[in-house]
Amino acid sequence: MTAHGDQTRTENRGLVEMGSDHWLDALLGHTPRRPAPLAAPPAGSALEPVPGDRGLPFIGMGVHTVRYGPAFLLALMRRHGPVSWWQAFGRKVVAVSGPEAVQVVLANRDKAFASGWPAVIGPWFDGGLLAMNAPGHLADRRLVQTAYGEEALDGYLRAMAEDVEERLDRWPVGRRFRLVDATRELSGQITTRAFLGVPHEGVGRKVVDAVEECIRAETALARVRLPGTLWHRAHRARTWLVRYLHQALPDARARAGEDFLSVLSRVDGFTDRQVALHALFTVIASHDTTTAATLASVYFLGKHPVWQERARAESAGVVSRDAAGVDRLTTLDLVVRESIRLVSPSPILMRVAVKDTDVLGHHIPAGQLVSVCTGVNQLMPELWSRPDRFDPGRFDEDRAEDRGHRLAWAPFGWGAHKCIGMRLGMLKVKATLDALLRRYEWSYPESYEAPWRFTSLPAPADGLPTVLRRI
Numbered sequence: 001m002t003a004h005g006d007q008t009r010t011e012n013r014g015l016v017e018m019g020s021d022h023w024l025d026a027l028l029g030h031t032p033r034r035p036a037p038l039a040a041p042p043a044g045s046a047l048e049p050v051p052g053d054r055g056l057p058f059i060g061m062g063v064h065t066v067r068y069g070p071a072f073l074l075a076l077m078r079r080h081g082p083v084s085w086w087q088a089f090g091r092k093v094v095a096v097s098g099p100e101a102v103q104v105v106l107a108n109r110d111k112a113f114a115s116g117w118p119a120v121i122g123p124w125f126d127g128g129l130l131a132m133n134a135p136g137h138l139a140d141r142r143l144v145q146t147a148y149g150e151e152a153l154d155g156y157l158r159a160m161a162e163d164v165e166e167r168l169d170r171w172p173v174g175r176r177f178r179l180v181d182a183t184r185e186l187s188g189q190i191t192t193r194a195f196l197g198v199p200h201e202g203v204g205r206k207v208v209d210a211v212e213e214c215i216r217a218e219t220a221l222a223r224v225r226l227p228g229t230l231w232h233r234a235h236r237a238r239t240w241l242v243r244y245l246h247q248a249l250p251d252a253r254a255r256a257g258e259d260f261l262s263v264l265s266r267v268d269g270f271t272d273r274q275v276a277l278h279a280l281f282t283v284i285a286s287h288d289t290t291t292a293a294t295l296a297s298v299y300f301l302g303k304h305p306v307w308q309e310r311a312r313a314e315s316a317g318v319v320s321r322d323a324a325g326v327d328r329l330t331t332l333d334l335v336v337r338e339s340i341r342l343v344s345p346s347p348i349l350m351r352v353a354v355k356d357t358d359v360l361g362h363h364i365p366a367g368q369l370v371s372v373c374t375g376v377n378q379l380m381p382e383l384w385s386r387p388d389r390f391d392p393g394r395f396d397e398d399r400a401e402d403r404g405h406r407l408a409w410a411p412f413g414w415g416a417h418k419c420i421g422m423r424l425g426m427l428k429v430k431a432t433l434d435a436l437l438r439r440y441e442w443s444y445p446e447s448y449e450a451p452w453r454f455t456s457l458p459a460p461a462d463g464l465p466t467v468l469r470r471i
């Protein structure tokens with residue numbers, strides 16, 4: 001099915017190309033790139049140095065990174081090849097793009113790469129799976145996995161459904177509001193009850209605020225604990241969160257509830273501190289990613305009324321109260337997959353080289369930060385027909401464009417750290433959209449293109465102004 005009237009229209013240009021319309025784009029377009037090799041390969045080796053751009057002193061190409069996200073990295077790959085580097089705010093980062101290069105790093109056969117997230121986002125999520133490495137990581141992952149069985153998922157979904165219905169009923173109708181804020185609030189509310197077993201009012205809101213404080217600190221340039229700084233506030237937030245979760249554990253264990261904390265607290269093999277740290281990272285990992293995926297899907301459904309109508313008609317005929325019910329929303333599944341192809345909630349995955357190594361014949365020195373650009377693969381014309389176009393039918397069985405390469409579509413990552421909450425995340429997003437479609441309809445003008453920005457996770461800079469109409 002093609003949901004576009006006009007086949008020649010250029011849509012989502014800002015997602016695949018760096019802009020040129022705004023004065024800031026013109027300025028950034030003239031930033032000197034100052035190409036240079038990253039580091040000399042060992043003498044006598046056949047390896048090549050990694051080519052790349054220094055950009056401006058200190059800032060490098062940092063503003064490009066935030067403003068254009070994967071489109072900037074796609075341009076970098078076109079200029080320098082699948083292994084390149086760029087500088088952003090004083091830090092040199094290797095960019096690995098294209099399916100072959102991405103597979104080398106994520107497969108990590110010679111164990112040359114460790115998680116690079118702590119170096120980028122800070123120590124707030126230490127003790128969570130994504131900050132861990134082999135062999136401890138695998139052992140912990142196996143234990144955490146037991147909290148993602150189908151029965152447990154149904155319990156989380158039941159807890160979410162009530163909150164989603166209640167919160168969506170309160171969304172404004174007939175007037176413009178910022179969808180970014182409303183979706184983040186909704187996700188926060190869902191998170192506290194389904195993951196921690198507490199209502200959003202009171203302590204639940206405090207948890208979400210503290211989590212967001214930690215996430216915000218990722219953008220801090222000054223990484224010192226001076227009072228008033230983002231870094232200092234994140235330190236306080238993390239200390240409070242760990243203490244809170246620790247104290248909440250005896251009750252979570254005793255109530256034998258359906259929330260994630262309660263389920264995880266009954267898993268044999270973890271200390272209380274480990275449970276607290278895994279639960280903390282789970283809240284963080286699920287909150288912003290599902291917010292970004294929901295936002296992208298609502299946006300594209302609003303731009304493509306044919307798909308919105310088709311998804312709504314499907315929702316009307318399906319009882320979606322449990323995981324099996326949500327699984328029957330196959331149109332919505334295509335829509336979400338396509339939305340997070342175009343706007344990947346986590347378009348780069350951070351790794352660090354723990355020893356000298358190479359990727360496709362390019363020398364990577366020990367200690368080097370590497371960003372694995374899965375979000376670039378999802379936009380490559382070599383892998384996708386008209387990648388700028390919102391076209392959920394490309395995931396249909398008969399087209400299956402995502403199967404062209406195992407790393408063509410990887411919004412949930414791949415390899416040892418592949419998202420453990422992938423199924424739950426998709427269920428959460430689809431259940432939210434299903435409830436929205438049953439209540440409201442919405443659209444965005446043909447001329448409107450959301451100004452996606454990529455500070456931590458992607459979100460439209462204008463808050464995505466939206467008007468809902470009750471059905």
Ligand code: HEM
Pocket residue numbers: 129130131141281282285286289290293340345346349350410411412413414416417418419420421422424425426428429
């Ligand atoms: C649409 C929603 C989501 C997206 C796009 C997403 C994306 C990702 C990605 C890309 C990774 C791999 C990161 C890397 O390799 O560096 C990851 C890991 C992870 N995700 Fe998700 N995620 C989502 C939802 C969730 C949810 C709902 C949960 C938990 C309930 C969750 C928990 C985790 C955890 C614990 C890891 C670390 C796994 C490990 O290191 O072994 N995610 N996610």
